[in-house]
Amino acid sequence: MRAAKLLAGLAAAVLLHLAGTRLWPSFPQHVDVFLVVVALSALEGSSLPALLFGLLAGLVQDTLTSGPFGLFGFADTAVAYGMARLAQRLVIQRATGVFAVVSFASLLQQVILAALAFLLLPNPSLPDPLGMLGQALAKAVACGSLGMLVYGLAGRFRLAIEARRRGRMGRLRLG
Amino acid sequence: MDERRTGYLLTVLLLGQLVLVAIEGARSTRSHTYAEVLGLRILGPAARLVSIAGGGAAEVGHKVRLQGQLLDENRRLHREVEELRLRLLRLGDIEQELARLGDAVRYSAPLLGEIRAVDVVYADHASWLRSLVLYTGSRAAAVNQPVLSPAGLVGRVVVVAGPYAKVQLVTDRAASVGGMILRTRRQGVVRGSGQEGGGLSLDYVSLAADVRPGDSVLTAGIDGVYPRGIPVGTVVAVEAGGQLFHKIRLAPAVDLGALDQVYLLEHAAPPQELVKAIPHARR
Numbered sequence: 001m002r003a004a005k006l007l008a009g010l011a012a013a014v015l016l017h018l019a020g021t022r023l024w025p026s027f028p029q030h031v032d033v034f035l036v037v038v039a040l041s042a043l044e045g046s047s048l049p050a051l052l053f054g055l056l057a058g059l060v061q062d063t064l065t066s067g068p069f070g071l072f073g074f075a076d077t078a079v080a081y082g083m084a085r086l087a088q089r090l091v092i093q094r095a096t097g098v099f100a101v102v103s104f105a106s107l108l109q110q111v112i113l114a115a116l117a118f119l120l121l122p123n124p125s126l127p128d129p130l131g132m133l134g135q136a137l138a139k140a141v142a143c144g145s146l147g148m149l150v151y152g153l154a155g156r157f158r159l160a161i162e163a164r165r166r167g168r169m170g171r172l173r174l175g
Numbered sequence: 176m177d178e179r180r181t182g183y184l185l186t187v188l189l190l191g192q193l194v195l196v197a198i199e200g201a202r203s204t205r206s207h208t209y210a211e212v213l214g215l216r217i218l219g220p221a222a223r224l225v226s227i228a229g230g231g232a233a234e235v236g237h238k239v240r241l242q243g244q245l246l247d248e249n250r251r252l253h254r255e256v257e258e259l260r261l262r263l264l265r266l267g268d269i270e271q272e273l274a275r276l277g278d279a280v281r282y283s284a285p286l287l288g289e290i291r292a293v294d295v296v297y298a299d300h301a302s303w304l305r306s307l308v309l310y311t312g313s314r315a316a317a318v319n320q321p322v323l324s325p326a327g328l329v330g331r332v333v334v335v336a337g338p339y340a341k342v343q344l345v346t347d348r349a350a351s352v353g354g355m356i357l358r359t360r361r362q363g364v365v366r367g368s369g370q371e372g373g374g375l376s377l378d379y380v381s382l383a384a385d386v387r388p389g390d391s392v393l394t395a396g397i398d399g400v401y402p403r404g405i406p407v408g409t410v411v412a413v414e415a416g417g418q419l420f421h422k423i424r425l426a427p428a429v430d431l432g433a434l435d436q437v438y439l440l441e442h443a444a445p446p447q448e449l450v451k452a453i454p455h456a457r458r
Contacts, residue, residue, distance in 0.1 A: 015221065066342075066344070
């Protein structure tokens with residue numbers, strides 16, 4: 001059941017990424033939908049599924065970029081594991097907590113990507129450090145906001161389902 | 176699985192991917208893995224679906240808005256087609272004359288081949304690792320096949336997965352093209368800057384060479400991938416880069432943000448004499 005939920009989340013991320021890029025060409029530059037899904041799945045707290053899902057989501061993202069295959073795979077695997085370990089130590093119940101964690105995950109991912117590009121690629125041509133920092137912060141805020149929104153909507157959906165189930169049980173008892 | 180074993184698995188996965196990225200990064204030419212081809216086969220149809228849905232919705236809105244202008248445009252296009260037909264006739268004459276002159280001096284023109292229109296189903300030209308995914312239909316593309324637009328060079332195919340192909344854009348940080356300044360025929364190497372805005376640079380042009388802003392740069396046909404004469408960009412700035420070479424910045428000839436259809440250049444088969452003389456020659 002959990003695996004199906006994760007795969008559905010990944011499929012939704014792919015569709016959102018493709019549609020976002022189609023409607024707004026600089027969408028991937030400002031929001032990383034895959035990272036948001038990876039970070040949210042890692043918040044469940046179990047590190048093995050989180051890291052495997054991070055690997056899968058990262059490789060999917062690698063398929064859509066022109067960089068070396070495995071660049072996002074590496075970054076997302078590391079971020080997913082880190083976030084899962086963090087979630088084991090923290091109790092995150094508020095949407096603002098989710099915002100902070102997802103934003104942090106986004107920053108961590110961008111640092112890993114920049115470090116990998118700098119160390120392993122022959123001609124990394126990264127933007128100037130100040131511009132890169134500004135861009136990374138803006139992306140982290142956007143990812144955090146999207147994560148908070150998805151978390152809030154998922155919570156509401158869960159509550160609605162629960163209320164409906166309780167209502168049905170109540171009617172059954174009366175009957 | 177306990178945390179210690181998960182930690183071991185994490186280490187193995189990260190090391191494996193690190194090696195993969197390091198190997199790919201060190202290669203001079205872009206290669207592909209089976210996982211990437213498989214991924215493109217799975218994601219390609221999704222990208223095409225989104226592209227068709229987005230294109231369809233945009234087209235309906237566009238048609239509704241522009242219905243009144245369509246008749247005028249149709250008339251104007253008819254006139255343009257007539258003019259182009261006449262021009263084509265004149266160009267046909269010139270082409271034949273050139274071929275006759277070429278025969279007279281025993282010169283054979285470079286092999287250009289034919290072009291084929293294909294759809295762009297996914298384009299990310301803005302982010303740091305930019306890419307383009309094409310739907311080529313029943314006739315698959317080939318790795319290293321040049322990709323063009325009416326304005327000039329777009330890039331080359333780097334991964335083929337059935338009817339889908341991933342393109343390395345000319346502005347990609349790893350792309351390099353043999354270039355030539357049209358005015359002076361001076362050759363150099365055009366590289367993608369990978370920077371925001373997608374600029375290009377023309378490297379290895381000596382300080383003694385005459386280069387001016389506004390000069391057009393075409394493919395030189397020396398890299399074994401692109402034939403000669405395709406517009407690549409225009410010189411926007413020339414600076415003294417070092418003791419030997421100019422630092423030349425180019426604006427790409429193609430607006431990579433506005434591509435919904437591109438052309439694949441189908442290479443003509445190399446002459447039999449060349450294949451016999453150099454069995455490993457690509458073109």
